[in-house]
Amino acid sequence: MCGIGGIVYRDDAPRGSHPVGDGLIKMLQSLAHRGMDSTGVTVSGGVFEASLMVRLWVEDGYILESVFSDVGNAVKEVGGVIGFKETKGRFLRLGVTSECDVRALADVLFMLEGVVVHSIGENSEVIKDIGMAIDIDGRHNVSGLYGTHGIGHVRMATESIVDITHSHPFWAYPFPDISVVHNGQLTNYHKLKRHYEGEGYQFQTQNDSELIAVYLADKLFQDNSLEDALISSLDDLDGTFTFLVSTKDAIGYAKDRWAAKPLVTMETDSVVAVASEEVALRSVFSDEIRRIEPQQSEVMTWQV
Amino acid sequence: MASIGVMDASEMTTRELNALLKKASKTEDLIEITNPGARHNIVVGILDECHIKINGSVGYYSASLLDGPTVDIDGNAGWALGENLMTGRINVSGDVGASVGASMRGGDLFVGGDAGARAGISMKGGTLLVTGNTGFLTGFMMQKGRIVVCGDVGDAVGDSMYEGIIYVGGEYGSLGSDAEVAEIDEDELLDLWSLLDSNGVKSKPDFKKIISSKRLYHFDSLERLELASV
CATH class of the missing domain: 3.60.20.10 (Aminohydrolase, N-terminal nucleophile (Ntn) domain)
Structure with missing residues (x-):
């Protein structure tokens, strides 16, 4: 149910x-x-100060700092500019301010070990977690x-x-x-x-x-x-x-x-x-x- | 003069409410429940004759396992309202979810609005009267009793029914497996109109009658009690 x-x-x-x-x-x-x-x-x-909002989560067992830095590099690799970044524990909320192809961005993020992409949106974001x-x-x-x-x-x-x-x-x-x-x-x-x-x-x-x-x-x-x-x-x-x-x-x-x-x-x-x-x-x-x-x-x- | 008890459902758990209600039903004639908040299992397992009024909507399996009381719901109900009703009466002013009157054995269940899928599923007696429309599989595996729908009925009406009658005032989507349309005689129609009238329904629909074709099950193998009466 x-x-x-x-x-x-x-x-x-x-x-x-x-x-x-x-x-x-x-x-x-x-x-x-x-x-x-x-x-x-x-x-x-929602109204974002970014062209794309990325929500992702880092799986347990991966070192946060190193994964976050991999994410930053991956975004740059497809021409993205990170406008702002908020972290809550292993969750990352990322505002990409430049024009950026969503499929290309998703593909490079999917390649990263330990990264689970929750959403990439122009006006929406997905938030999900364990519990009520x-x-x-x-x-x-x-x-x-x-x-x-x-x-x-x-x-x-x-x-x-x-x-x-x-x-x-x-x-x-x-x-x-x-x-x-x-x-x-x-x-x-x-x-x-x-x-x-x-x-x-x-x-x-x-x-x-x-x-x-x-x-x-x-x-x-x-x-x-x-x-x-x-x-x-x-x-x-x-x-x-x-x-x-x-x-x-x-x-x-x-x-x-x-x-x-x-x-x-x-x-x-x-x-x-x-x-x-x-x-x-x-x-x-x-x-x-x-x-x-x-x-x-x-x-x-x-x-x- | 009838005594009146009022219970505010928002101030107690469902378990506390039903326990208090069970106690009150033995002494009070009229009990009012306020702020039900569409919660599940409101009014369950009452076995005494009394009058229970609910001011608002209730959730799943409400007014179920009842034998005796009259329950008026001024609002809507969720799935399986009046499950296993034995005797007594349930009136809902609004709409109800799926499986209304599931396995009811007797009594009267009146729905002022529409009902969802599987209305009267596995019904074993009593009368289920729906003023509006009902959904898919109305009267699914029905075994006894009657379902009266003044409006339209969805697909597969009377699917796999054993006995009992489904009356449809409007149109039905399709007949279920082993269901067929039977002739309705004038007395039957007058009887239905009088049922509607006594429930405050003013329309006089030209009811269609749906019964079992009896080709799906072995109707010649009787139960022990039935054998004794042959």
Whole structure:
């Protein structure tokens, strides 16, 4: 079991003025009973003083200083200029101020031993760690992150190891600002993973949910709309799933043909919220707003 | 004059709430629960006749394992509301999640809004009445009782049902395995309309009746008690 949630603010307020991090943390904490292994969020629509924001984590057993210096060299190697750098323990947040090809940057970072790239985004960043929502908020100040939209996940592991790398959300290498959270299990994971590896995509984990991110990235790369990509996922992905995807300017969901995993949604003129359970919606929004439970084989997207 | 107990759910754990409720249900006639906050397992295992009013939404498996009480929920409910209902009545003003009335044996369950997938799954008696629509696999493996849906029903309605009847007021997506549409007679229709009327539903849908084709299971092998009555 896992819990997922998402928020989209779609009023006229300036970009980056909405408490997306705070809303996601409240929703995910109220879903703590659905998973306490790890928690993660994507906060999108933020205003960065950089052209690209990189979030990465250094695996245990590697010397931090030496890996950080390798990272700096790797960024320079592809023409990137590091504008600012924040570290929290083994986590690194890096603002790249020059124009820089995301795939090239991701590829050099993927080559580095001990480095796990959580996200590379133009307006979004992925924060994920072991523990409940309040734990990761305490460590990473997620509730201090503002934006226009975002998604989040609490994990009760079923398919792969409990660690930071295998926590959600999964970034859709090599596309900036696309990430996925998933509740469910994919049964054609190995088959599809082999296929996409053959196509040149890189996987950083053994988690089946990472495949959804790569799958959607591939569909979007082939000029499918987000909605079309979600619709085709209903046939191409096998197993049980309700997943959320966040892009530069939208979030969307797909719910499998068995309606095996829950989701409720609520919508007003100014905000949309979705979550595994109503308790998460009510932790942030009024009781008065009607919530809808999507049926089987449904997809939906909301623009910021 | 009925005595009234009020419980603020936000001030106690779910376990404390249900323990207090169980005690109160033996002495109070009317119990109100405030601030349920869409939490799971609110009102479980009450075996006495009493009236419980919940002001707000509840989560999964709420109003379940009940035998006797009348429960009014002014809000929505999550998955498996009214699971294993034996006798009594549950009214929800809003929408409910998947598997409403799962394995219910008797009693009445009324939903004012829509229901999710697998409404009335493995139902073994009683009446499940949904004013709005229901989802995929409505009446899945149903064994007895009746499901009345005034609105539309999703795909695979009545899949693998043994017995019981599903009435659909609107359209259904598709029939499930071993389900078929049967003729509905006028008395049956009048009976359904009177059921709706007594629940405050003013519409008079032209119900379709869905039953089991009985080709999937061995219906000639009876249970011990059934054999005794043959």
